[in-house]
Amino acid sequence: MFxxxxxxxxxxxxxxxxxxxxLAIVFERLWALRRARVLPPPLLADLRRWAGEGQLPLRQLEGEFVHSPLGRLIGVALANRRHGRDVIKDVIEDTGRHVVFELExxxxxxxxxxxxxxxxxxxxTVSGMIRIFGVVSLQGSGDLRLLAGGMSEALVATAAGLVVAIPSLIFYRFFRGRVDELVMSLEQEALLVADLLADEARRP
Structure with missing residues (x-):
């Protein structure tokens, strides 16, 4: 290998x-973009239960899921529940921009x-070709062993560049798709929270 x-x-x-x-980015993003971390199932279950009951809890969120991206959106919505639907949507969108930045x-x-x-x-490759032409200009092309160094440099460098680039591009596209999917889910849940708070505010 050396x-x-x-x-x-x-x-x-x-x-x-x-x-x-x-490689470090791939492993870090695989951990950070897990759906269970961004949209914790217990928090989703609580949100569905609150929706079924027609109201959100009066207290702020507590527990280990409060700092998840979804928990942050619900938390700012609850903190601004007395300011009306438009204000709630604005603070959710502001917080959502920070969440998306962290996901990306x-x-x-x-x-x-x-x-x-x-x-x-x-x-x-260009460096290897320059080396080859330098050897040819000085020594001629009769001895292929003199050209082997430049040829190996050109071929190995090209192969190494592709070996690094291809997986990086694959994971880049994969993570972009994962972020888009998670952002769509976060938007749906955030709108549900905003609607619940708006309905709650309209009650006498």
Whole structure:
């Protein structure tokens, strides 16, 4: 493995760094974007029960799910329950923007790695070709062993760039779809909370 990395030339160092960062982002987002963490099932069950009863609890949310994205939306809605539906929707939207930002954390970096990695591989290819032409200009092309170093640098760098870029792009698209799905679910639950509070406010 070390010989293969060495054969790829200097461009392998940034490619390895990109792969380590991409792997860390993938594992962190797989943990952070779990549906059970964003939309805790017990909190969803409570919300359905409150909807069936036609009212939300007078107290603020308590327990381990209060700091989940859904819990934060419900919490700000409850904190502003006396200010009317429009105000409630505004504070939910404001909090929702922060929640979406947190859900999308590091995704731009992952997308950047998916874009940069093949370019680094191409740069390594160009570097290897320059090395080959330098050897040819000095030594001629009769001895292929003299050209092997440049050829291996060009091929290994290209392959390494693609190996880093392809999984990064796949996970970037996967996480983008996961975020969109979670945001849609959060919006539905937030609207349910706003409607419940609005109905509650209209009661005598």
């Amino acid at each position: 010989e293969l990395i060495k054969a790829g030339g200097w461009v392998m160092a940034p490619l390895i760094a990109c792969s380590v960062v991409a 954390r590091f995704l731009n970096a992952l997308g950047a790695i998916a874009t940069i990695a093949p370019l680094l591989g191409l740069l390594g």
